[in-house]
Amino acid sequence: MIKFISIAVFAFLFIGSAWANEVVTNASLSTEEMLREADSLRTKKPKRFNTLINALKAREVELNLAQKDYFNYLKGYQLAFNGEYKKAESIWVELSESNSSLELRFRANLSLINIFAYTKRWNEGLKYLEQNISNLHLIKDQTISNLGISAASIFYNQIGQYDLGLSYAQKLDSLSLHGRDLCVAKHQIVESKYHLGQLDVDSEDIKLAIESCFISDEIVWLNLINIFIAKQLVDEQKFREVIDLLESNISDIKRLKYVPSLFQFYALLSQSYYGTGQFTEAQNFANKTIELSVGMENTESEIVAFEVLYKVAVKENNFEEALKYYIKFAEADKAFFDDLKTKYLAFQLAQHKAVEQKVQIELLNKQNKLLQASQRLAESETENNRLFMALLIMVISLLSLASIRAKQTQKRLKRLAQYDSLTQIFNRGHFTSAAQEAITACQKNQDTISCILFDLDNFKGINDKHGHGCGDWVLKHVASTCDDLKRKQDIFARIGGEEFCVVLSNCNAEMAMNIAEDYRKAIAALDSSPSGYEFPISASFGVTDSQQSDYSLEALTSNADSAMYLAKHTGRNRVCNYADVESAKDADGVMI
Template identity: 40%
Template sequence: MFLFLHFKSRFKVIIVNLLFSTILITFPSSGNELKNVEQQLKAANSLRSSDPKKFNSILNKLIKVKSLSNKQKNDLDYLLAYQVAYSGNFKEAIPLFEKIINSNANIDLKFRANSSIINISAISQDWRQGFVHLNKAIQMMPKVKNSLIKQDSLIITSFFYYGLGQYTLGYKYAQQVKENTKNKRNLCAANYLMIKAKFYLKTLQKNDLEIQDSIELCKMVKEQIYVHDILFYLANLHLNNNDVLLAITLLKNNIGHLEKTKFTPLIAQYNSLLAKAYFLNKEFSKAKQYANTSLLKTEGIGNTAEIILAYSLLYKIALHNNDHQQALTHYIKYAEADKAHLEGEKAKHLAFQLAEHKELEQKNQIALLNKKNSLLTAEQALIKANAENNRFIMIILIMTLSVLILWGVRLLRAHKRIKELAEYDALTGIYNRGHFTQVANNAITYCQSAEQSLSLIMFDLDHFKNINDSYGHACGDWALKKVAEVCKKIGRQNDIFARLGGEEFCILLTSCDSKAAQLRAEACRQAIAEIITTDSGFEFSLTASFGVTEAKISGFELEQLLADADSATYTSKHAGRNKVSLFQPKTTIEQTAALDNSQNIF
């Protein structure tokens, strides 16, 4: 009578296909051994469900690798736990997964181990344990960043609710995976779960296109367990439509391939369904053969639907053969299995109701806390209002202060900019004539009162007009900036350096006599003459004519100092340019000339 596959063996599929997504394990850097181990781990991971024999062989080699780090050990333990779970030894597998959860493994590995226990709990019908770990999964999920691992958890949750008979709820989780995954393996699992839900909700038709599409997808990703499970549902649909021969043909054509997977629960289901099909086709000997095979395959699994169906068929076959003693034996076993099955159904429904009750209780507690919070909020409203008012006042004050600071900063910047424009030459960055006059007069007054020497150098670039006319004003501007740059490097920090206008420059030297000033002027002259002009885009000669005077000669008046230095500059130009000349007063020149004439008399 029972046509559908019992949830218990179904949940083992998830252990094969979903829980153990790609595991990246880093092994010690040891040359060829490292490379070989990494290759074996990668191969074992890819073959975990498609070729269990090779998987087991590779793991047997990996456990012999020594000197593994804690992380590597945890990852290998996880694969070994998978191996135990796949073999059907769930009692031994659970402690192995618990050990990983309580270890120092990374959150992804702990999450997978926890998901494995959820699935095993469904298989072993320990629903309370399953809900405990389901809550753990909900708590751990925000910390898990890998989207594929999260999708695996949704698939496991779907399987878990299927075990409780909550197919509508499980269908929603599977649908979430299908809508959000691009991973073909997970898409195969989601399609399979949705087909399973439709089958039990009696909305699946044998001609539905999604059946064949899902089979092709799962074949492509080599998930043979899912493929054979979907075919199992299709065979059930054939039996429901009284297409017994179609069901037999479908099961017979695929049971050989299924047996290669060595996945015992599903093999038992195929045998039990074949037994039923042959019974309906009145081939009682074959029905008995497959029923007994199904019982052999389910040893140690528990009271599954396959056992109930097999004993039911054997009972009916014994009656048909008038073997009443055997019929009684089979009926007793059938009744015991059916009773245990019903108790299991009651247990899982009770567990689900308890979970719902607990959830409702939590919601009520939350509602009560919300009411208390509302009262506290009302009591604190006045305090909060006062705090908000104070906060508003503080914000206004801060904003006002911020505006004043911003305005002050802008004013300071504007003042600084205006000062720069007023004091400095925009092209060369040295003092302009106006600011030079002010600073120079202050320096002259100080040197005069302190009876310190003071000198002034003036220089003019030679043939600068030709440079502008021949190479353009941009080139001329480059020359002016370069001259200011090289001369500034030579000077002292307290020297007063200015551009008086055009190509004319001036340097006021405090605490400096004419000899030192001449040396300084000569250094500047050489630096200018050595300027390489290729950076301007043109090659040309750049020189300057210098005039030098000092306060002892010209006095402590700026205008007179400038006039005398300018006169000395013209002396340099008349002498052939690119020279340094010291200002000579007319009286000194006349005396020198008279002395020369008197010497000529003799």
């Protein structure tokens, strides 16, 4: 059974009924009063909002600069409501980059976030969301601040980051809210918890959400909550209850002509009527869903509609129609899955957060759905061989494509897991596994393996005196210089703040000492002036090999570390062998 993920639903941008022309009778209102009234009524009374905007157009030449900016913001809202998103976006981008008040630029960003969520331009939406989150503490108007928190919750839910969506929704709910703000917060909690599997139809969250939206007369938000109740009931296969709930509320959605909710109503009704065996009604609502979904790409409602039509055609033994709808179902399902992956990648790039496990889970779920669909068709008694062959070829093709994309994603995420983000050489975790493999191989062949461990001298002083940015410059250039000098088979990694380690297969301590000396000279020759400061750069090196420390990574690194500290204590900027440590211990009776 397909679970729904809600489409972009930003009520303060896209809610209302069809615009209607009215005679302007607002001569008694001042320009400022008209602007504020239009702003306050834009979601509740769109007809009145449209009347006020038309009246303000007649006064546009009289507006001062601040009023003109305010009017342009509201005009962008009107354009977006009418589907002219490009024009609205242009107005809001100009406002966002202008010298308008911080609050108005903040609101313009909110509207841009809405547009980018609705048009699935997730990277751009995250950019403006991050701007608003960073400015949230500067917004003094509590209503606008609440809108910012609400937008964060809604956007994170749309991009599939439901933990973050729930966090912002609960933050909003913790404030002293009333009216529409409280309704939005409660709705977002319901949506987040539904997708996190923390919701049931009798939960207190749903009761509070319905109560707050009903009291504030937010009909659209109220029915969005009804949609999540219906989804939960569909998951529990309580189809008759879904039909009763949606049929009793569908007139409100039709009256408001709010398409995003209406076609979800139709899809859920189609699925539920099919579940009760009422195939004619199921087919009727599925066709209505598809008619409304034109121009709204990659929606789960469209997937459900095509799946219902395909199942009804199979029930009627109309295999030619079944094949047609199954192909559309599979195409829509694949497009929706691709959109999910785009969201995950956008969030990963913006937040530097690995999402390999989630992508793999989604991929396996989609593969499982395709295999189950193929199995259902294979088990049905059909006399149409052409349908069977077409489905088989399609399934194989989709699985192959999914496998290729999964490998590409795994390759990208593997690099993030193995390499140090600053120096672009191996990190400690990958170094440990790679070094252990090299040691095991050398032990098996009785080859000598060596370990070089070095630490930058006086690095804390560089950070303290010149700043961490300068310190990062040193780390990157030291890593790059040594990476260029190492042998192809050597394993080179950053294992601590300013500490690096090299494991060298088929190399004894004498050879490693020479290589370490080359590293030392190269580091000492680095010119620090491009960093903006001039200071010496040097490192102290410790060397050991398996003849001295056996075939143990722990012993190799520990003994090399002891040798490195001997180098530190005897003047820095030098290379010491672990044998030197043993000699010092024999001479002084003290372990360095």
